[in-house]
Amino acid sequence: MNPSPQTEVPHVVIxxxxxxxxETAQRLAKSKVRVTLVDRHNYHLFxxxxxxxxxxxxSPANIATPLRSIVRKQANCEVLLAEVVDFDLEHKRLILADxxxxxxxxxxxAGATHSYFGxxxxxxxxxxxxxxxxxxxxxxxIYIAFEAAEREPDPEICKAMLTFVxxxxxxxxxxxxGALSDIARHTLTHDFRHIKPKDARIxxxxxxxxxxxxxxxxxxxxxxxxxxKLGIEVxxxxxxxxxxxxxxxxSGPEGExxxxxxxxxxxxxxxxxxxxxxIGDALGIETDRAGHLPVSAxxxxxxxxxxxxxxxxxxxxxxxxxxxxxxxxxxxxxGRFVAETxxxxxxxxxxxxxxxxxxxxTMATLGRPFAVAQIGKRQFCGFFAxxxxxxxxxxxxxxxxNRVLILMQWAWSYATFNRSNRxxxxxxxxxxxxxxxxxxxx
Amino acid sequence: MNPSPQTEVPHVVIxxxxxxxxETAQRLAKSKVRVTLVDRHNYHLFxxxxxxxxxxxxSPANIATPLRSIVRKQANCEVLLAEVVDFDLEHKRLILADxxxxxxxxxxxAGATHSYFGxxxxxxxxxxxxxxxxxxxxxxxIYIAFEAAEREPDPEICKAMLTFVxxxxxxxxxxxxGALSDIARHTLTHDFRHIKPKDARIxxxxxxxxxxxxxxxxxxxxxxxxxxKLGIEVxxxxxxxxxxxxxxxxSGPEGExxxxxxxxxxxxxxxxxxxxxxIGDALGIETDRAGHLPVSAxxxxxxxxxxxxxxxxxxxxxxxxxxxxxxxxxxxxxGRFVAETxxxxxxxxxxxxxxxxxxxxTMATLGRPFAVAQIGKRQFCGFFAxxxxxxxxxxxxxxxxNRVLILMQWAWSYATFNRSNRxxxxxxxxxxxxxxxxxxxx
Numbered sequence: 001m002n003p004s005p006q007t008e009v010p011h012v013v014i015x016x017x018x019x020x021x022x023e024t025a026q027r028l029a030k031s032k033v034r035v036t037l038v039d040r041h042n043y044h045l046f047x048x049x050x051x052x053x054x055x056x057x058x059s060p061a062n063i064a065t066p067l068r069s070i071v072r073k074q075a076n077c078e079v080l081l082a083e084v085v086d087f088d089l090e091h092k093r094l095i096l097a098d099x100x101x102x103x104x105x106x107x108x109x110a111g112a113t114h115s116y117f118g119x120x121x122x123x124x125x126x127x128x129x130x131x132x133x134x135x136x137x138x139x140x141x142i143y144i145a146f147e148a149a150e151r152e153p154d155p156e157i158c159k160a161m162l163t164f165v166x167x168x169x170x171x172x173x174x175x176x177x178g179a180l181s182d183i184a185r186h187t188l189t190h191d192f193r194h195i196k197p198k199d200a201r202i203x204x205x206x207x208x209x210x211x212x213x214x215x216x217x218x219x220x221x222x223x224x225x226x227x228x229k230l231g232i233e234v235x236x237x238x239x240x241x242x243x244x245x246x247x248x249x250x251s252g253p254e255g256e257x258x259x260x261x262x263x264x265x266x267x268x269x270x271x272x273x274x275x276x277x278x279i280g281d282a283l284g285i286e287t288d289r290a291g292h293l294p295v296s297a298x299x300x301x302x303x304x305x306x307x308x309x310x311x312x313x314x315x316x317x318x319x320x321x322x323x324x325x326x327x328x329x330x331x332x333x334x335g336r337f338v339a340e341t342x343x344x345x346x347x348x349x350x351x352x353x354x355x356x357x358x359x360x361x362t363m364a365t366l367g368r369p370f371a372v373a374q375i376g377k378r379q380f381c382g383f384f385a386x387x388x389x390x391x392x393x394x395x396x397x398x399x400x401x402n403r404v405l406i407l408m409q410w411a412w413s414y415a416t417f418n419r420s421n422r423x424x425x426x427x428x429x430x431x432x433x434x435x436x437x438x439x440x441x442x
Numbered sequence: 443m444n445p446s447p448q449t450e451v452p453h454v455v456i457x458x459x460x461x462x463x464x465e466t467a468q469r470l471a472k473s474k475v476r477v478t479l480v481d482r483h484n485y486h487l488f489x490x491x492x493x494x495x496x497x498x499x500x501s502p503a504n505i506a507t508p509l510r511s512i513v514r515k516q517a518n519c520e521v522l523l524a525e526v527v528d529f530d531l532e533h534k535r536l537i538l539a540d541x542x543x544x545x546x547x548x549x550x551x552a553g554a555t556h557s558y559f560g561x562x563x564x565x566x567x568x569x570x571x572x573x574x575x576x577x578x579x580x581x582x583x584i585y586i587a588f589e590a591a592e593r594e595p596d597p598e599i600c601k602a603m604l605t606f607v608x609x610x611x612x613x614x615x616x617x618x619x620g621a622l623s624d625i626a627r628h629t630l631t632h633d634f635r636h637i638k639p640k641d642a643r644i645x646x647x648x649x650x651x652x653x654x655x656x657x658x659x660x661x662x663x664x665x666x667x668x669x670x671k672l673g674i675e676v677x678x679x680x681x682x683x684x685x686x687x688x689x690x691x692x693s694g695p696e697g698e699x700x701x702x703x704x705x706x707x708x709x710x711x712x713x714x715x716x717x718x719x720x721i722g723d724a725l726g727i728e729t730d731r732a733g734h735l736p737v738s739a740x741x742x743x744x745x746x747x748x749x750x751x752x753x754x755x756x757x758x759x760x761x762x763x764x765x766x767x768x769x770x771x772x773x774x775x776x777g778r779f780v781a782e783t784x785x786x787x788x789x790x791x792x793x794x795x796x797x798x799x800x801x802x803x804t805m806a807t808l809g810r811p812f813a814v815a816q817i818g819k820r821q822f823c824g825f826f827a828x829x830x831x832x833x834x835x836x837x838x839x840x841x842x843x844n845r846v847l848i849l850m851q852w853a854w855s856y857a858t859f860n861r862s863n864r865x866x867x868x869x870x871x872x873x874x875x876x877x878x879x880x881x882x883x884x
Contacts, residue, residue: 042585043865059501061863068633078635081589081866099593132867143484147523151541191510193520405850405862412846420847421503423485424523425574 009033009076010104010346013094015084015275017044017067019328020311021109023335025077026070031343035077036101038094042066042081046397048328049406050129051172054138054265055179056187056422062406063397064132084110084275089282089304105306105342108275108293109335112312112326115269115290122243126264129172138265140424142180145263146188147424149195160260162200165248167240168268169206169213171364174227176265177204178367181230186368187419203233203259205240205250207268212364212372214325219372222381223364230367240268270326276313279304288315297354299338308341310334316355324357328396333357363389451475451518452788455536455545457526457717459486459509461770462753463551465777467519468512473785477519478543480536484508484523487574488839490770491848493614495577496707497584497621498629498864502574504848505839526552526717531724531746547748547784550717550735551777554754554768557711557732564685568706571614580707582866584622587705588630589866591637602702604642607690609682610710611648611655613806616669618707619646620809623672628810629861645675645701647682647692649710654806654814656767661814664823665806672809682710712768718755730757739796741780750783752776758797766799770838775799805831 010033014021017039025037043064052058071077086095094101114128127137142164149161166177180202188197204211204227211227211234212220227234238252247260269290276293280286283303287293292315293301299316301307311331316324324330337355344351363373363385371385380388390410394403409420452475456463459481467479485506494500513519528537536543556570569579584606591603608619622644630639646653646669652662653669653676669676680694689702711732718735722728725745729735734757735743741758743749753773758766766772779797786793805815805827813827822830832852836845851862 041866042589059503059863060867061501061865064865065862066633066864068630072632080593081586082593132865136867144523147484151522151524188510190514191508404854405847408847408850420507421501422508423503423506423574424483425502425578 010342011036011102012105012107012342013038013101013103014107014109015039015094016109016111016273016311016313017041017079018047018109018111018311018331020111020331020335021107022067022070023332024107024109024310024339026074027336027339028342029074029076031076031339031346033076033105033342033346035074036080036103037067037071037077038080038082038084038096038101039067040081040083042068042079044070045132047130048393048396050132050135051175051179053132053135053421054129054176055142055183056139056419057179058406058409059421060132060136062409065397087275087279087282089279089307092306103306105345106308107335107338107342108279108301108307108309108313109311109331110273110275110313112270112272112290114266115271116266117269119243122264122266125243125245126167126248126266128266129176136425138176139422141263141265142183143422143424146192146195146197146200148262150192151194156260158195159201160246161262162195162197163259163261163263164200164202165259165261165264166202166204167248167264167266169204169208169211169234169236170267171212171362173204173206173265173267174211174223175365176267177202177227177232178230178365181232181367183419183422185231187422198231201233202231203235205238205248206234206236207239209236211236215362215364215372216374216379219374219379219381223366223372226366226370226372270312272313276309279307279309298341298351299334299355306345308338310338316357318357319354327362329360330357363392365389452546452784453478453544454547454549454784455480455543456549456551457481457536458551458553458715458753458755459483459521460489460551460553460753460773462553462773462777463549464509464512465774466549466551466752466781468516469778469781470784471516471518473518473781473788475518475547475784475788477516478522478545479509479513479519480522480524480526480538480543481509482523482525484510484521486512489572490835490838492571492574492577493617493621495574495863496571496580496618497625498581498861499621500848500851501863502578504851506574507839529717529721529724531721531749534748545748547787548750549777549780549784550721550743550749550751550755551753551773552715552717552755554712554714554732556708557713558708559711561685564706564708567685567687568609568690568708570708571618578867580618581864583705583707584625585864585866588634588637588639588642590704592634593636598702600637601643602688603704604637604639605701605703605705606642606644607701607703607706608644608646609690609706609708611646611650611653611676611678612709613654613804615646615648615707615709616653616665617807618709619644619669619674620672620807623674623809625861625864627673629864640673643675644673645677647680647690648676648678649681651678653678657804657806657814658816658821661816661821661823665808665814668808668812668814712754714755718751721749721751740783740793741776741797748787750780752780758799760799761796769804771802772799805834807831 012033012035014037046063049063067079083097113130116122149158152158166173184197184200210220212223241251242249272291277287277291293309295309295314299308312326361375365371369383369386371389373380373385454475454477456479488505491505509521525539555572558564591600594600608615626639626642654662654665683693684691714733719729719733735751737751737756741750754768803817807813811825811828813831815822815827
């Protein structure tokens, strides 16, 4: 409505309001630049807790904070709700689905989504967990499965309905399976009349030799032990060869097998946002199989000093030849570095040194109060690690209200084994219940 | 899976887990019957607070409690997630979308939805507010409107984008408009760079001479005064004659007029669930224009002693010839009466007397701490009425956790003017932003 202030300061455009993009925007608050943060959604999503939404422990809004409210006091930053579809690098311009946007500096922080390793037709049977829509869809499937089983007279079909296959033994898969076990063994105990929710079969399928393969061996083993104690089957060295509406085919050390199930949840594979490949193609830079855009030691894209890529959309290889993992902390540290770099460039100062990642550790929860954590060189496991996990995640959540609400919701869930957000939403909540004409004869 | 207990007690089937159906089920806890509560959704929805979800004050799960968890301890009650499509009254059987269900007693408590007075084509431009899907859709439209206006260079179009027309001056419309005013004048104050959210134009359009027409004249006048103070235009004696994607046509005392707007919210009209008409047609009973099924003084359907209809799906005319209003308290009191009646019938005792409605009052909030309330013959208005409203609504919410969480969320919103649930969800949140090719020139 009112025109932008006609300032002469450089315009920094950041694509993506995730951990990396938001950190970049906020670290530019005191720089002599104007910042536009472009995102397809109007909120920053705290992805590490998305599995809690998918399992009914938290509401979507608990982990999604409006971007505008986060940067409302940052005068040099504006938020633009828009979809970037292409680049005109020559004219330093973004092509939006419904307009254009010029930049002086561009920070690509559009993240990644899950990947079906070329079998995209599996997506409709095995939803992944990257967005709020994904999470509410998974929540719907989990609770609908119990509802359908309650109505099913045929014990074989009922068993299939209560079989949950989680593909991928990384943090997402393991946390999802752990929460599923809590639901089956505690939350729903008294809710049904014809089934015992604790009879649910929960499987983790992982192609690698261990679950949580990126964790130290010790922790990975402790996690596997805990997961088995929760009644979850762990199938390592096992690949998924087919997924259909009512079964999943596995190929493992004991050969092929077919598991009858209506609920397959996808926690495997990562594919960078296609915008990375778009820039790569335009500049003749090859992206890797997962679509990651390689960047220089200063997070710049080769041949484009004013274009940076950070977080899950980029591949950063450190001075020792290691590729940095796809973690929020990597994206945030890169965001900080890029903000400092742009600040220097805007003042026509040279860039100082290369980006250096400080590994502050990683952690995952497994069911009720248990977690594994690696902090620097120290490892923790069990209840203390869980408290640590709780503390770190609450501190990281952007907005104060959410912290308090989440803590209260957790305290309540912990005391009562309850999950209050297990509502089934979506247009047609009943439709996926399979026909059971025998119902009236129950 | 396991067969139902082979008891000989009568089977009471209740259609609908709203205020009336749930009350009936719970009041049958100690009766010698088995109860099946059938609903299309797996939750009880606290509809009086739905406008809070639609305006981003609360999360859907705050006002939706899983039906199973409400009746988990009631051994004689089971919940069935299913859609009823027809009746076979002769064989005392329900036809479900995917099965059948026999009953001995049937309680029809399927409620009502909004009505477009025969202009169903308006539905897609003017969403109503009866379900969680409705509420998140309205939330999406409200916040997208501000986002679109922020990007719009043409002041005329921008003005249309910031025009909100609420059709209907009943409690739903008035509470929605009040919350919209809070959003525009407080919540979003610092969020935008190109628009002033408080410039938003909010209109209530009401065909009757007053808003809150069912309230005592005094209260209705006080409410109208307050609503105007909130900056909301009130157009009474005014009918909507056309709704399209970008305008609404009104016909009022000053003749016809056209209002350019992208956001029309529908708070008018009621139409009973079509199941009422289905039963009416089967029995040759005429339903009224809004599809309400008339019932006897004992809430029974003529000619079917074992079929009861309560709440918004029925028309109950009391001994003085007054038709009872469509309020939660009517449905709940009818539920209690029907539960007692069925208990007596199951023991082969005669029905005692007719249903008598005790009017305990009614109340509505209007923006920040202000409400109007009528309790018995007393009327309250302002801050005290708002405290009363808060207390009554918190006490009524079914599950303890929700009470605490809602109170906290409200306390926070009240202290900070913030609405933390204003996330835009849905598959394609960006798509309704209209094209603005001028964007890069801003």
